[in-house]
Amino acid sequence: MTTLISTEGVPLYVKIREVLRTEIINGNLKRGQKIPSEDELAARYGVSRMTVRQGILDLIDEGLLYRRQGLGTFVAFPHIERDHTRLTNFFESARQKGIQVAQKILDVQVVPARRKIAEALDIPVGEAVIHICALRYANYVAVTLHDSYIPEKLFTPILSENLEDTSLWDLMEKYGYRVKRAIQKLEAREAGPEIARLIGIDPAAPILYKERKIYAEDGTPVEFTFCYNRGDLYSLTVAMER
């Protein structure tokens, strides 16, 4: 029985998960190789089988391992970065990549929700929504125009916040709604005269058009956004599973 890293406050199943992850990343457990059985790992680390199991299932969820009943658990090719599945915030993700980001708020006002917005946010047509129109820059070049709508009822105080420098999602969390999920519809379109003028491109230039509906942890729709992304400067990577 090997001893686990003696870190207090860290659950055993997390320790075991991380030990396995390390073995995989280091290459001690190679791609396609069978890892020790649940029973064996339990004995090795002196924990119960269910504890080992919990750690393993986490890694399976991440795509690092896979298993077949009756056969065993095997190392998958550790290629899929979980990040690509993840919903990330514009500021965080761009800064991580070392890109200089900024945004200019073009307009903030309370307006009545038109039908499409109301349906998306699950509120009555005509109810007040906060409309935030922002131009986002990467390395000082305008890349994306954002047309966001959020329910006024839930976020009234947000109007007095500094929207230009603070992440909208952080503000939402401050007011009790933790952003959790998004559904995005993607299309390729021509920019058209209006978007072209705002972003500063040719009206016939291709745009990655995105309709984004964002939900809080409890399923409340908290944001509906139209995004117009410069086709030549913006790409989106997503992961999907069967």
Add this chain to the structure above:
Amino acid sequence: MTTLISTEGVPLYVKIREVLRTEIINGNLKRGQKIPSEDELAARYGVSRMTVRQGILDLIDEGLLYRRQGLGTFVAFPHIERDHTRLTNFFESARQKGIQVAQKILDVQVVPARRKIAEALDIPVGEAVIHICALRYANYVAVTLHDSYIPEKLFTPILSENLEDTSLWDLMEKYGYRVKRAIQKLEAREAGPEIARLIGIDPAAPILYKERKIYAEDGTPVEFTFCYNRGDLYSLTVAMER
């Protein structure tokens, strides 16, 4: 204690999960409402707490419930269709929507992998790959041009199959590789003369360009595809989580 549906062969945790799901869909458990505690459900259905827990965690994974330690488990707004996260096969998904689908194979041949393909499929540059070029139709209109590459070594016998009428993924499964995950990079582009001619659109028309890398269950890259989708007829919906 309520009795569960007496279905043999169905695990208890699945039954409990489905009972809860039904209650949520029926509206007996309403949005935002606290569901009974794990202990109470265990008592009610005469099973152990861990069994209830397993069912609940499944529903949390699906986004139907959420929970906070110390507080309880609550019903989320059941809006997010799991399907949008799912990687689906062209034939399956289109037919479900009642769209008439077909494809025409323009070219099938074994070629040496150029650098980009080789890197994606994790094989040496120059190794044999099967190139499949297909035009896909929805309701008899050409919508998408597919440029797929699959490792020849893994799928040699596929060359003698009927590629036009059979799903490539089904064939792959037949040869031992179950398609599981994909990473897709999306961009908006101009069609350009070649794609425009093949699909039959204007060379300046916007195209949703997609680079798709597909992995089998064990992490093996099994397909790398360039997709050119007509901007005006194709949209893609994806779900993401934080």
Add this chain to the structure above:
DNA sequence: ATTATATAGATGTCTATACGTCTAGATATC
């Protein structure tokens, strides 16, 4: 009034055990 402290209720972690089910391979039978 404000601040600590205790407590009840809920989820989070963990154990030790049992039996079910699936898979591959060995063995036996025809």
Add this chain to the structure above:
DNA sequence: GATATCTAGACGTATAGACATCTATATAAT
């Protein structure tokens, strides 16, 4: 040789209980 059956190993499901941790609320101390 082909087919059927057995078996060991591994994951799948399930139990009953224990203690930890977190949250909100009630109570006590200041």
